Amino acid sequence: MNQYRGRMIASSTVIVVVCLWNFIFYVILKNQPYWKIDFLFTLAIVIIAWWLGMYYDRSKHYLQRIKLSEQRFRKLSTEMNHVLTHIQDVVFQTDSTGKISYLNHAWEKLTGYTVNESTHSIIYHFIPFDNKEEVQKKMKECVKNNVEHTRFEVSYKKKDGGKFWGMIHLTFYYNEYGVFEGTVGTITDITERVYAEEELIEMNEHLAIQSQKLAIAGQLAAGIAHEVRNPLTSINGFLQLIYREGREDRQYFQIIFDEIKRIEVVLSELLMLAKPQAIYFQEVNVVEVVQQVVTFTQSNATLHNINIEFINKGNDIYILCDENQLKQVFINLIKNSIEAMNNGGNILVTSYRKNGQAVITIEDEGMGMTDEQIEKLGEPFFTTKEKGTGLGMTVCLRIIKDHQGQLHVKSVPGKGTKISISIPVTDSVLVNQDRIIVT
Template structure:
């Protein structure tokens, strides 16, 4: 009804004017009735009132639509500003000279500069000097070539000091004549990513150095082992001949010499294991059975140290793919290290199970634990905390685990013990549909 309000009002005003005209003309002036004139006057007033009201209705409807569109645009603009002011990426717009014309609130969080003090300043003012010298020629070349967008990384000077890295996505704007008129873009904080990449680069360099050291150690080990073994065999043989004709006192000394020669042979054997590439035969096997056999093998040795070996296996079957003999060597070495770390006795807990799609094995002791400096050096050739250790056992273990692509985690605290956790890829063996006649093996532990 409001859509036709003007036309209705116009018609009513027209009828009202006709009534007023008739009252004045016929009642007050007592003029004779002139029906054609009255009809003509009535039609003219009604037509004028109708079209005046129609014009009013059109203008009023247009005005209402404009208000609605303005309210809608304001709502959209408010929502857009809300989004722009709350996203983590910086959104900006510049003119043809590079001055900021728009910045959202993320700019202050990123750079430390407020939006008000940054507007209408040149964007290059906030770049570090080195990047400024590189970016300016690059942008000039891109504009000369008529490129419409580009992405690059730059470093910014923060207001409170320090440097942050930003990834800029820039879009160039040109007028109809191809003249550059400004740009819009975003800046994403990638400082953490850059630092992570730098740390990874340093880590890779350190690993490369360690790899070279291991290669050199392997070559030296092979050379030393071969050079020393031959004369050592001769010395051992002649000493054995001397022992047959030696006095009791001399035999005591010779026994000490033979013990030290055996220790030298042990070191040489470990050196050769470190230097010589070992043939690995990968096959699927149940690591629970392997751990059970290893724990039984070392239980007698553990009793001598007043150490109890406790096992906790989530399942009876946890299949992995690898060289069982080599992994046995790893488990034996880790358990022996745990036993030797508890001269006053204690408990070694061996756990195995499945977590996050991987098979894990952990060996936990209650020994003296290690300092952070010691943890950082674990696996380095010839580094050991034992008085009679060679420093090669753990190096060999880590190489075996690396060949098996196992994740190794070590956690140790002084006075609280050490935990080695190994993560392997699980192998799901195909089920054989046969009738079972045996009984399920009871969990060990």
């Protein structure tokens, strides 16, 4: 009945008023009645009263619905604010220029900046300079192509100077004409995951280095056996000569001692290669390091009818390096040159100083590489060998990068390859993170 209350009250009121008016007009004032006109007039007034009552009832109903909607909206808004306040991910909104219009409180916990001081700031302000250009470029491409959703990883600056890694899930919204108006998105803290991945990569690279060392040691076993067998033959022969003839010639003993020392040097180099070593940077004469590697690998090269020649174009060159790791690089590259020459040939190793850099070049007469193969050098598990692991060059590039060096490759298919390694000398400040430069 409540939904008809207005109509009933209005109609009843009109009927009472009309009856009272008729009583006064016809009974008390004794006017002559006009029943048709009075009936039509009364009917019209009742209809108008009924319509006004209906309008009132509908208005009251709509007001009740609006009130209920407001209550639901306030409840939903409170629940949404509760969720946004306690959610761990950052929720944000920006306009078309990248200006922040909304942030939840997770932003304060993650960055150290308050919501008030961050709102109305440009979102790119919180991205480190070296990543800012890349993010802006990606955003422009998404807007240009009318992309609706995207996600990517980026580092953010904290108020205390630190940084964290965030996974951004971004939604772009446009107006009815397709014009970009802004973004809504979330930022998830993935710092622990990124650091865990970096640690895993570093561990894998370390294991790859050790595996590569053992693999090279196995491949050089034939050469090592050859190097050890010759001194042992000399020692055996001179000992038999001394025993049979009863001679005590000091010259024979000196030869025996020299051969034993030669065995010791060869085995020490092999153990140094295979045994895991702690990374320790110290000032080292790189010329001596290269000379030792050439001597060490010559025996293996001889088995393949290959001659290795070393030329130092200058004085001693000192660099800060981990000697064992640097030997690993030179051995890997010389070994690659040996394997690239199936029909024998020559390998030329040179060292010189240029523009504050110690430059070591390894040039062979092997099969060479195409530009496409050079571009893929350093990619894990990419190899031009049938039985290669594809880790050797990856390990070399990692070590060279740790030494702030560069690796240049020049190759002609069918004619050979020339690899140049440049590492800053101890009095140079040059730092370059490039891993491969194709010339």
